[in-house]
Amino acid sequence: MGDIDPAFIQSTEHRPKAKVVEASEIPVIDLSEVRKELLISEIGKACEEWGFFQVINHGVLFELSTKVEIEAKKFFGKSLEEKKKVKRDEFNAMGYHDGEHTKNVRDWKEVFDYLVENTAQVPSSHEPHDMDLRTLTNQWPQNPPHFR
Numbered sequence: 292m293g294d295i296d297p298a299f300i301q302s303t304e305h306r307p308k309a310k311v312v313e314a315s316e317i318p319v320i321d322l323s324e325v326r327k328e329l330l331i332s333e334i335g336k337a338c339e340e341w342g343f344f345q346v347i348n349h350g351v352l353f354e355l356s357t358k359v360e361i362e363a364k365k366f367f368g369k370s371l372e373e374k375k376k377v378k379r380d381e382f383n384a385m386g387y388h389d390g391e392h393t394k395n396v397r398d399w400k401e402v403f404d405y406l407v408e409n410t411a412q413v414p415s416s417h418e419p420h421d422m423d424l425r426t427l428t429n430q431w432p433q434n435p436p437h438f439r
Contacts, residue, residue: 296397298396298397299396299397299399300396301394301396305394305396317341317343317344317345318333318336318337318340318341318344318345319344319345319346319347320333320334320337320344320345320346320347321347321348322346322347322348322349322350323347323348358437362435362437362438363403363438365434365435365438366403366432366435366438367401367403369432369434371389373432373434374387374389374401374432375387376432376433377403377430377431377432379404379430383427383428383430384404384427385404385405385406385427385428385429385430386403386404386405386429386430387401387402387403387430387432388401388402388403388404389401389402405429405431406427406428406429409428409429410426410427410428410429411426411427412424412425412426412427413425413426413427
């Protein structure tokens with residue numbers, strides 16, 4: 292299998308203690324729920340207890356979801372050199388990223404962040420009195436051409 296980059300290895304004292312959790316299925320959140328307080332409560336509970344959930348009745352057509360998944364697999368199957376051509380940076384938080392950390396250990400994942408619209412105005416900083424804005428812009432790879 293080869294050597295593992297030490298950046299991915301968590302020190303022994305920070306590793307989670309193994310425990311058995313019995314579960315029949317992951318939480319399912321139905322966005323057609325009209326009682327918003329219940330919906331919010333279910334999302335909060337799923338986040339606290341599981342950290343993730345499945346969403347149903349979200350309004351995204353199955354065909355579109357399938358096309359997005361196919362194009363995403365094509366992109367993430369590219370070489371690291373190719374993916375880094377659209378790497379996000381300190382000036383633009385949109386694009387490819389593979390350097391997130393949890394508890395000072397590099398996460399073993401890749402992400403591609405994008406906006407629904409091509410650009411968005413966001414606060415320049417997290418300071419409450421800073422009223423400056425900056426513009427985020429989508430970065431799209433040349434290939435695959437339909438990954439947009």
